[in-house]
Amino acid sequence: MRVGLLGLGRIGAFHAATLAAHPLVDELIVADPVRTSPYGRPGDPFESDAVVIATPTGTHAELILKACERGIPAFCEKPVAGTVADTVKVLEASAGNRVQIGFQRRFDPGYAAAAAALRAGELGELHRVHLVTADPAPPHADYIPMSGGIFRDCHIHDFDILRWVTGREVVSVYAKGANRGAAFFAEAGDVDNSAALLTLDDGTLATLQGSRYNGGGYDVRMELAGTRRTQAVGLSPRAPLHTTEGPSGEDEPWPDFVARFEVAYRNEIDRFLRSDRSLCPIEDALEALYVAEATDLSMREGRSVEVAEVRR
Numbered sequence: 477m478r479v480g481l482l483g484l485g486r487i488g489a490f491h492a493a494t495l496a497a498h499p500l501v502d503e504l505i506v507a508d509p510v511r512t513s514p515y516g517r518p519g520d521p522f523e524s525d526a527v528v529i530a531t532p533t534g535t536h537a538e539l540i541l542k543a544c545e546r547g548i549p550a551f552c553e554k555p556v557a558g559t560v561a562d563t564v565k566v567l568e569a570s571a572g573n574r575v576q577i578g579f580q581r582r583f584d585p586g587y588a589a590a591a592a593a594l595r596a597g598e599l600g601e602l603h604r605v606h607l608v609t610a611d612p613a614p615p616h617a618d619y620i621p622m623s624g625g626i627f628r629d630c631h632i633h634d635f636d637i638l639r640w641v642t643g644r645e646v647v648s649v650y651a652k653g654a655n656r657g658a659a660f661f662a663e664a665g666d667v668d669n670s671a672a673l674l675t676l677d678d679g680t681l682a683t684l685q686g687s688r689y690n691g692g693g694y695d696v697r698m699e700l701a702g703t704r705r706t707q708a709v710g711l712s713p714r715a716p717l718h719t720t721e722g723p724s725g726e727d728e729p730w731p732d733f734v735a736r737f738e739v740a741y742r743n744e745i746d747r748f749l750r751s752d753r754s755l756c757p758i759e760d761a762l763e764a765l766y767v768a769e770a771t772d773l774s775m776r777e778g779r780s781v782e783v784a785e786v787r788r
Contacts, residue, residue, distance in 0.1 A: 482508070496515035551578065553577075554633075556577060604682070606682070610694070635771075644676040654667055
């Protein structure tokens with residue numbers, strides 16, 4: 477097939493290499509206003525059988541809808557749009573078209589194995605979940621004002637994988653944030669450290685921790701505590717952890733999200749090209765965004781927030 481790729485930034489360049497090497501891709505058409513790629517040829521990405529969108533957030537909605545108008549399946553990095561209202565508009569306007577949103581953790585072997593073990597009853601009845609997402613260093617200061625804040629930008633991946641692994645919905649949240657690093661976070665109305673308590677629709681409690689300043693390395697983990705056993709995701713030798721009882725993170729820590737989720741990124745593109753349905757539709761992205769909106773509101777107003785409140 478012929479595939480179009482829009483955007484050749486960090487993740488776009490990675491997707492370009494993945495697409496160029498994929499056995500189903502005969503031709504790759506790339507488009508970026510300032511960057512070039514050794515993979516593919518310049519041209520109109522919409523003159524293709526499918527498109528991959530890896531452009532800045534503010535362009536996603538328009539490009540998704542353009543692909544839908546052409547009747548072309550589209551893969552788009554998260555988010556669909558910057559707000560709930562705009563995400564709903566894209567969802568409604570794209571009805572009947574195949575659009576897959578880039579929540580790559582669904583395609584990570586560790587998270588997939590945890591979901592399978594839970595559904596097979598190997599963990600027993602689920603009682604608690606713990607999630608961690610921590611960057612080794614903050615993004616550039618210019619990015620923060622347009623990021624949407626730590627819960628929408630960073631933790632939305634945690635909210636999506638929590639729903640996907642457990643098969644449950646988040647019904648209420650209580651969140652806190654702190655500024656422990658550079659002033660540009662507070663100046664943009666954001667925080668650089670975060671914590672939240674989430675209640676699922678069956679009463680299961682989930683806790684969440686995050687940071688833009690995890691000096692040990694990139695740390696993304698999930699723990700599922702059931703009545704039979706506790707299942708952990710992300711405790712590989714490259715997890716940036718040290719224990720007083722002995723060695724833990726024995727190998728070089730993960731430096732960033734691309735290295736940690738390299739296999740997942742390749743898997744999601746492969747599944748997008750091979751599947752005849754979306755494996756992460758806009759509806760799921762919207763559900764994760766509702767939770768992100770609720771946690772952000774909770775942090776700002778210092779109270780527990782029902783997710784139903786932001787749905788309204």
